[in-house]
Amino acid sequence: MANRFILNETSYHGSGAIQEIPNEVKARGFHKAMVCSDPDLIKFGVTKKVTDLLDEAGLEYVIYSDIKANPTIENVQHGVKFLQDAKADYMIAIGGGSSMDTAKAIGIIDKNPEFADVRSLEGVADTKNPCTPILAVPTTAGTAAEVTINYVITDAQKDRKMVCVDPHDLPIVAFVDPDMMSSMPKGLTAATGMDALTHAIEGYITAGAWEMSDMFHLKAIELIAKHLRGAVENTPEGREGMALGQYIAGMGFSNVGLGIVHSMAHPLGALYDTPHGVANAIILPTVMAYNAPATGTKYKDIAEAMGVDTTGMDQETYRQAAIDAVKKLSQDVGIPTDLKDIVKAEDLDFLSESAYADACRPGNPRETSVEEIKELYQSLL
């Protein structure tokens, strides 16, 4: 089977990238934007950095901010109505994964109304039309939702995060501007950065990985290992490196998939509202150890990309070195080491079954089971 690769039509990178937004809007002949952004970003003036540019250029827009972290079916359905009532012809998604994913789901349903229930979009949905055009402006350095064909919506009734995979949702232009990320507090920078590292590592060892995706993932691991500590200290180099590193990770994993770190993180987001990056970061080293036997020599490459000199190391040693380097980075940026304060023992069966049913699980390099996933959760309690 041929390998498919999908990326944004256009992307801008580096400090000041958002200045290009009015030019792109005019060049594409768009008329009225629905700006999708969450309430905190509006409160802290992050969204305003973009709307000021629209104002200066005389471009019309309305703001939709009924979006919570780990966005829900209701956030999407209200958004579809808002878009249609406002007669907006494109969206500008400003935020982290939550704002960008909500915009994607809204845009998909706007152009494919037979999926208005949202639930039918889980997994790979057979939509026929590209979504309403989206210009994406990430404000976290983590999910890379601006370049991925995925979005994640929470079904609050079923305590379930639905991973939706659909090339029709891809933002047409991404503006990856580190200045949009500089207001992130330390904890958020750390958590979202570890999400990006998880994308790069899971994407590198996932079942469908191949030369082209490997190229992106190794570069992403290198950039994230080098720049996450600096980004947490809010240095311009750290922010710039993480903006790029997380995007490059997205170029890779969007095209090949992930693994059970994400499958195990999703139910924690759905049940306890655990921030996505925190959940991934805590689970990553444990699952790396579990997956090691199914990864050939790949942990040697990961260790080296993390800055470890693997000269003379045998397989067991370099595998451990890769895991230790991940643990060290996670600790240095202040991530907890276990799930004791998050998971309730009575939920373990539900969590394990939900993780097994997750769309990322089939990509895991090692065959797994509900029972083994439960043991992995248990080992973190």
Ligand SMILES: NC(=O)c1ccc[n+]([C@@H]2O[C@H](COP(=O)([O-])OP(=O)(O)OC[C@H]3O[C@@H](n4cnc5c(N)ncnc54)[C@H](O)[C@@H]3O)[C@@H](O)[C@H]2O)c1
């Ligand atoms: N589409 C994908 O491919 C993909 C990949 C991974 C995760 N996700 C999903 O994305 C969501 C998580 O996204 P996220 O981790 O980017 O966080 P988020 O979008 O949920 O935002 C978390 C909080 O951070 C705040 N915030 C964001 N940027 C800020 C900034 N610059 N300054 C100050 N505060 C800021 C937000 O207001 C919000 O309160 C989850 O639902 C997750 O499942 C999607």
Ligand SMILES: [Fe+2]
């Ligand atoms: Fe993620």
